[in-house]
Amino acid sequence: MESSVNQRWIIHYTFLYFTFISATLYLLQTLISPQLILGHQPITLKTNPPLPLRFSSLGAFKILQVADMHFGNGAVTRCRDVLPSEFDACSDLNTTxxxxxxxxxxxxxxxxxxxxNIFGTSAADAAESLFKAFSPVMESRLPWAAVLGNHDQKSTMTREELMTFISLMDYSLSQINPPEDPSDPAIGRLLGDIDGFGNYNLSVNGAAGSHLANSSVLNLFFLDSGDRATVGELxxxxxxxESQLRWLRGLSQGFLSPPTETPALAFFHIPVPEVRQLYLKEIVGQFQQPVSCSMVNSGVLQSLVSMGDVKAVFVGHDHTNDFCGNLGGIWxxxxxxxxxxxxxxxGWPRRARIIVAELGKGERAWMAVERIRTWKRLDDEKLSKxxxxxxxxLHRPQ
Known part of the structure; x- marks a missing residue:
């Protein structure tokens, strides 16, 4: 009897021992090489770009704006609105x-x-589509950031989940929302105080070796313009x-306190209602479709004008509009x-916009931002500019 009891205890402790060893080995493997399967994509620790963002030794900072990729599932996702001769061989891979x-x-x-960035209703798995859509920029090891449009969330992730996921991707500088900053509540507010997901600022420092090498000389504001909404029954x-504008105004006031103004650029998806006025004004580019904006005018233009530092705003949403126009001194x-x-x-090539900020040249080193230029590239044989x-x-204010 005693022998039988001892045997059972031996078996019991042997089982516990091997369970402990297996769990320990699994934990060690996880800590050494953490990996999670999300969708069909393995996710490892995020690779961050070198920081801070800064102007090059040539005194320039070049931004590529990519609007409305509408990525689906890759090679199986067909193109829209291309020539009949192009259709059979055309897919999301053309965007890539x-x-x-x-x-x-x-x-x-x-x-x-x-x-x-992705076309939710066509994306079987949001995570997989995001990986495929952003793969060229991650492979290039360039720093990048994104905001959401009105179609991204129509797949398997909410807007908050999308921004969280995007913020964790390689070389991404995207943020869900600005973190709390107890030292300055006017600039850093609690996450829950700001509507939407994807409201944040990125600073670009001056050129290495200059007296502004450790100072922000250009600010990049990113805002979530939402997706769909109901006003009354419409x-x-x-x-x-207003919560986003309040945060932005506080942020801007903090940057304007030094004697030298730091210019800023803003990026969001849905244009403001005043953009419709540009149909009757001088523009650079083509105005080919009605402006698809909200019926609610929340005072974005007035806020940006009053801030004084935003020199240009870059939007998407209306695919066949590619123009720039000036409203209240802001492009x-x-x-x-x-x-x-x-x-x-x-027959109208897909396109993207380039924005270049250029520093002024002092006697011995690069100075603050002096000029901001832009152009577009077409997806044709010559990548036409x-x-x-x-x-x-700076020397010729609008």
Whole structure:
């Protein structure tokens, strides 16, 4: 009897011992090489870009704006609005090739994605589509950031989950929302105090070796313009809320306190209602479709004008508009549709926008930002460069 009891205890402790060893080995493997399967994609520890963002030794900081990729599922996702001769061989991979061509040709310092990065209703798995959509910029090891449009969340992730996921991708500088800053509640507010997901600021420092090497000389504001909303019984597009504008105004006031103004650029998806006025004004580019904005005017333009530091705003949403026009001294520019699964016009090449901020040259070193220029690249045989213009010049205010 005693022998039988002892045998059972031996078996019991042997089982516990091997269970403990297995669990320990699993934990060690997880800590040494943490990996999670999300969708069909393995996720490892995030690779961050070198920080801070800064101007090059040539005194320039180049941004590639990519609007409305509308990425679906890759090779099986067909193109829209292309010539009949192009249709059979056209898929999401055309969008990927175009993005790679842009990166190779322009060698940007930073890439800004302004929403509708994936086309939710066509994306079987949001995580997998995001990986495929952003793969060219991650492979290039360039720093990048994104905001959401009105189609991204129509797959398997909410807007908060999308921004969280995007913020964890390689070389991404995207943020869900600004963190709390107890030292300055006017600038850093609690996450829950700001509407939307994807409201944040990125600072770009001066050129290495200059007296501004450790100072921000250009600010990049990112805002969540929402997706769809109901006003009364009417459906409309989303808009930037007062909580977001309050945060942005506080942020801007903090940057304007030094004697030298730091210029800023803003990026969001849905244009503001005043952009419709540009149909009757001088523009650079093409105004080919009605402006799809919210019926609610939340005072975004007035806030940006009153702030004084925002020199240009870059939006997406209306794929066949690619113009820049001036409202109250601020240029509002469309990126033009980049993605082949998004609507467009047959025979009208997909396109993307380049923005370059240039430093002034002092006697011995680079100074503050002196000029901001822009142009577009077309996805044609020559990657044609069109509509080059100056958006802001320190010595020739608008």
């Amino acid at each position: 090739r175009f993005l790679r061509r842009l990166i190779d040709a322009e060698r940007p310092d930073f890439v800004a994605f302004t929403g509708d 459906q409309t597009y989303g808009w930037i809320k 509002f520019c469309y990126g033009g549709g980049c993605g082949y699964h998004g609507y467009g016009r047959a 069109i509509d080059e213009q100056v958006l802001w010049d």
